[in-house]
Amino acid sequence: MTPDQIESAVAAAMPQAIEELKRLAAIPSVAFPGHPEEPVYAAAAVVEELVRSVGLPHVQQVAVEGSFPAIYGEAPAPPGAPTVLLYAHYDVQPAGDLAAWRTPPFEPTLIDGKLFGRGCADDKSGVISHIAALRTFQGRFPVGIKVIIEGQEEYAGERLESFVERNPELLRADAIVVADSGNPRVGDPAVTTSLRGMAAFTIEVRTLREAVHSGSFGGAAPDALAALMRMLTALHDENGDIRVPGLPRGSFLGQGPSEEEFRKTAGVADGVSLVGSGSLADRLWASYAITVTGLDVPTVSGAVNAVQPVARARVTVRVPPSGDPKTTVNAVVEFLRQVAPWGVQVSFGDFTVGSGFQADSGGKARAALNRAMERAFGRPPRDVGAGGSIPLVNTLLKQYPAAEILLFGAEDEDAAIHAPNERLDLEELRRVATAEALFLHELGGPSALGV
Missing domain, CATH: 3.40.630.10 (Zn peptidases)
Incomplete structure (x- = not known):
């Protein structure tokens, strides 16, 4: 032909x-x-x-x-x-x-x-x-x-x-x-x-045997959801860069999208800033990224006045080509253990890695x-x-x-x-x-x- x-x-x-x-x-x-x-x-x-x-x-x-x-x-x-x-x-x-x-x-x-x-x-x-x-x-x-x-x-x-x-x-x-x-x-x-490679895991935080009334116990009873939120937000600094030690920002030699192109494609709302440092190509293709992809918590429509005894989240980490997913997920898990407040019980499971x-x-x-x-x-x-x-x-x-x-x-x-x-x-x-x-x-x- x-x-x-x-x-x-x-x-x-x-x-x-x-x-x-x-x-x-x-x-x-x-x-x-x-x-x-x-x-x-x-x-x-x-x-x-x-x-x-x-x-x-x-x-x-x-x-x-x-x-x-x-x-x-x-x-x-x-x-x-x-x-x-x-x-x-x-x-x-x-x-x-x-x-x-x-x-x-x-x-x-x-x-x-x-x-x-x-x-x-x-x-x-x-x-x-x-x-x-x-x-x-x-x-x-x-x-x-x-x-x-x-x-x-x-x-x-x-x-x-x-x-x-x-x-x-x-x-x-x-x-x-x-x-x-x-x-x-x-x-x-x-x-x-x-x-980029990928690592993912599920984190569970437990504080109480069961939910208790927020009016009777709130203010002293440790809230598992509040603890989990503190831990997850600790993963990034105010600029959106990762705070976990050992996960440095990388560089990509090729040309990435312009900020205007990226904002349009990603659907970023007007007035909302992008996060992280370095070029977009660096951030998207050559650096680590941590995203909370799921939460197991009460829904707003089904909310009751209670302090939560347990909260779970699914966390995904993108790993640059030169990084090791297993080492990376270990670093993120150890960091979350270190920042866990109030002596809460923390467990991890359902690990997935890909190079x-x-x-x-x-x-x-x-x-x-x-x-x-x-x-x-x-x-x-x-x-x-x-x-x-x-x-x-x-x-x-x-x-x-x-x-x-x-x-x-x-x-x-x-x-x-x-x-x-x-x-x-x-x-x-x-x-x-x-x-x-x-x-x-x-x-x-x-x-x-x-x-």
Whole structure:
């Protein structure tokens, strides 16, 4: 195929790809504890069907210990051609507050060229971009292909890491495409070269056997919620910088967003200041960040006049690529122990850790991707970092040190992943699928892209 034929084939197949994305995104495949498992298995079945549809001679579901199945497919490399591994995940974040959604989260809704719904971007767009790119070749692939699409990345993704370590030959490849990231803005191509790692835990503070009347006991009885609030606010100084010893601010050499762009994308309210010190690229991509992501306390609507005996919080720490998540979480836990007031009882549990990633300067595969993305987007890609973590990436880096790992995808900073009203720009999906198909074509032979 020629590059022109590839572009035309992807464009012609987009209506089918969009319908497949709608079908997949309509399945509430939330792989978190407490959510029904049946939809996750249903999503796995649909993904297996989609992977089979592109002409790979071998496709199967593979069991992942303690997790949901992954979908694996492969096609042998033509003589002398490299092998490319394509990764994505089919599980999604919980919908969260349904009242905050403008459209039902699991009823994909098309509005002005954007598809709204949970998972439309993160990461079912990654699944569909792989499918659309592979379908272009009608089973005659220019490189060897391996596909792995997992079912529990959003919660406890380290389970696939163990699978990779136990099955090293299954996923061995010369280049690895991770379709679980995206561009700063629609139409602004980027390759993610830096990922922060992640550590998370639950903290519980206990002060009383049971709740007591705030009128009779308030003022002397220790309030567990008040103690927890004091501990959590102690994590940051007045400027918003982290106070935990041993977690210094880092630096990112590439260009980050402007403050105006960031405020707009993040939806920062008028008059509210940003927090932390250093450039935005430093704060977002190269430094530690601590966020309280959940609290177990009485609701305002259900509040009673009582001193609380117990309070719990979920705390997430983002770790720069050079940091160690386990050391980091130990430092944060020890700090919270030290600042606990009034001798309260403190316990920690439900720990999760994931390592970060820092790409090297790139080789043949990155050069091929640069040319492909320039043709698909009309401009060359730039390097960006990402504040999120993808647990599998660092394991792939360690397991296959000779492979080039390339992170790009159809998400963008306005896609509202992990938030209400998640959406995907469908033109961005077309450009990314085109870039991936052109990349596979380019990597399989001499340069023919004409850029």
